[in-house]
Amino acid sequence: MKILAIDTATNVMSAAVLSEKKLISEDIIDYKLKHSKTLMPTLDSILKSVELSYFDFDYFAAVNGPGSFTGLRIGLSTIKALAQVTNKPVIPVSTLESLAYNISFSNGIICPILDARREQVYTALFESSNNGTIKRLTEDSALYLSELRDRLKGIDKPIFLLGDGVDKYAEDLESFKNLIIVPAYLRTCKASSAGACALSHLDNAKTYKTIEPSYLRPSYAEEKN
Amino acid sequence: MNILGIETSCDETSASIVKDGREVLSNVINSQIDIHEKYGGVVPEIASRNHLMNIPVVVEQALKEADLNFDDIDAIAVTNGPGLVGALLVGVSYAKALSSALNIPLIGVNHLEGHIAANYIKAKELEPPFLCLVVSGGHTHLILVKDYTDFEILGRSIDDAAGEAFDKIARVIGLGYPGGPKLEKLAREGNKEAIDFPRVYMSPGSLDFSFSGLKSAVLNFLNNNKQKGIEYEPKDVAASFQAAVLDVLTDKTLKASKDNNIDIVAIAGGVSANQALREQLENALKEENIKFYSPDFIYSTDNAAMIASQAYYNFKDNKLSDNHLDATPNLKFGLD
Numbered sequence: 427m428k429i430l431a432i433d434t435a436t437n438v439m440s441a442a443v444l445s446e447k448k449l450i451s452e453d454i455i456d457y458k459l460k461h462s463k464t465l466m467p468t469l470d471s472i473l474k475s476v477e478l479s480y481f482d483f484d485y486f487a488a489v490n491g492p493g494s495f496t497g498l499r500i501g502l503s504t505i506k507a508l509a510q511v512t513n514k515p516v517i518p519v520s521t522l523e524s525l526a527y528n529i530s531f532s533n534g535i536i537c538p539i540l541d542a543r544r545e546q547v548y549t550a551l552f553e554s555s556n557n558g559t560i561k562r563l564t565e566d567s568a569l570y571l572s573e574l575r576d577r578l579k580g581i582d583k584p585i586f587l588l589g590d591g592v593d594k595y596a597e598d599l600e601s602f603k604n605l606i607i608v609p610a611y612l613r614t615c616k617a618s619s620a621g622a623c624a625l626s627h628l629d630n631a632k633t634y635k636t637i638e639p640s641y642l643r644p645s646y647a648e649e650k651n
Numbered sequence: 652m653n654i655l656g657i658e659t660s661c662d663e664t665s666a667s668i669v670k671d672g673r674e675v676l677s678n679v680i681n682s683q684i685d686i687h688e689k690y691g692g693v694v695p696e697i698a699s700r701n702h703l704m705n706i707p708v709v710v711e712q713a714l715k716e717a718d719l720n721f722d723d724i725d726a727i728a729v730t731n732g733p734g735l736v737g738a739l740l741v742g743v744s745y746a747k748a749l750s751s752a753l754n755i756p757l758i759g760v761n762h763l764e765g766h767i768a769a770n771y772i773k774a775k776e777l778e779p780p781f782l783c784l785v786v787s788g789g790h791t792h793l794i795l796v797k798d799y800t801d802f803e804i805l806g807r808s809i810d811d812a813a814g815e816a817f818d819k820i821a822r823v824i825g826l827g828y829p830g831g832p833k834l835e836k837l838a839r840e841g842n843k844e845a846i847d848f849p850r851v852y853m854s855p856g857s858l859d860f861s862f863s864g865l866k867s868a869v870l871n872f873l874n875n876n877k878q879k880g881i882e883y884e885p886k887d888v889a890a891s892f893q894a895a896v897l898d899v900l901t902d903k904t905l906k907a908s909k910d911n912n913i914d915i916v917a918i919a920g921g922v923s924a925n926q927a928l929r930e931q932l933e934n935a936l937k938e939e940n941i942k943f944y945s946p947d948f949i950y951s952t953d954n955a956a957m958i959a960s961q962a963y964y965n966f967k968d969n970k971l972s973d974n975h976l977d978a979t980p981n982l983k984f985g986l987d
Contacts, residue, residue, distance in 0.1 A: 429754045460977075462740050462744060462977050462978060463975055465744070466744075466747040466748060466751055466974040466975075467974045467975055469751070470751050470974055480751070480752040481752075495696065495699070495700075495737075496699070496737055496740060497742060498899075499699055499700075499703050499737070499741055499744070500740055500744045501744075502703060503703060503706065503740070503741045503742075503744035503745040503748070504744045504745065504747070504748040505748075506703075506706065506707045506745060507707070507744075507746075507747075507748035508748050508752050509751045509753065510707050510710070510711070510749075511721055511748075511752040511753055512752060513747060555663045574751070582770075601928065634707050635707055635708060638704060639700075641700075645694060645696035645697050645700065646696065647690050647694040647696065647697060648697070
């Protein structure tokens, strides 16, 4: 079974081809923000090098949020077209859960944080065991730092912090002595993690029509109304 | 040759299949007017969100109405500008993936060039060279269409677009969104000679437009009357304002055709749906023995058929795009 997975939710653009048995190819680009230009050439190039066509996949997987609204739409517009032409299902993957899969053997609490602007982070808590399984503890949400601190109080297991919010907010969480900052090479979004996460959520498959972004926020105009 | 066109530059999600540039096999338009109405104008983020969910449905419908499958499509066309960047990105990303997966050419189309091409759909005999007045919410351009993919801008608005002025005046006299069609309807009942609003012609011989002075004149008129407690008829304001815009558009179009020895004139863009403008232009041009073309109303406003039509000529001139195509919100005429 083959999956094509993409992640365009943050500054990182990533695409991967994988099966249950192996990671066949992966591309990760964290260089300027131009997903609209780079995503399709990256996908075409990966498929060419592994001699696959878009019709060869059993599933598509797309990170559907939270994250940059525009980034999510670039990824989902692309995936919708691919799934529609090939008539294949799409597995939506949470940006935060995909990040948890970066360090699935960490045996502790995983706390991904993404910069959500307006002094907030997109976050959720996951529990990882030493056999690599990931269990979700809280839903994806946008929290103020104070709310996140309250949430982390009373946790005595190691807390692994990762995601693009680390640079900006790790200092504010220094008081937690059990906090471990995940090293940079494992900290950011990558499509192989999204693909691995999708493999454990095949029952959540959507169609090209029903897959939708998880923005977690209404548009600014709707908020004001 | 069947081209599937995709258009998401503003608040309409549209897909269409056009054969050989002129024969429309289907043209599906999902308008978001009702969604944006309560905000008094198009909210870009809301437009983008709706495009994303609409686009596969609209494309599916376009295939169904044409009784075709993806396999019957020879090329994908998409508006890559000008327009709202977030809205354009949905169409461009989707179109690029369709083209890659189907392994067929991708053709990026300038939205304004598409508006001009809307004329080819109705008038099978129309061929360049001709002059086109493009009037919409974002643009007022006098364009010399030298060939299907060769354009020269003879004149353009240096400030507000004509449609923008319509929308603003409609808002201040309480007509709501979208202002243009509502203002035109009200103007039909009014006296266009009731108020003498200025006709701005710029320097002598200029083919450029300016509508901000006219807009200010209308706002001043309304404010002065309000301060002095003078009653006025909104329908007369609408009719007098519209007449001021139409006079300038007509005179400059006529001048441009004479200056360039062109005896064919077409009109395009959302404001070209304005019946009063069509009539005034047609009458003025008839006196000079100049042929006048206008698209059917459904092809005046944003639609994907016009994009697929222009794409056919881009294709014939080998003006193709590739998987690096990006949305260009301020895309210029005649540039890739």
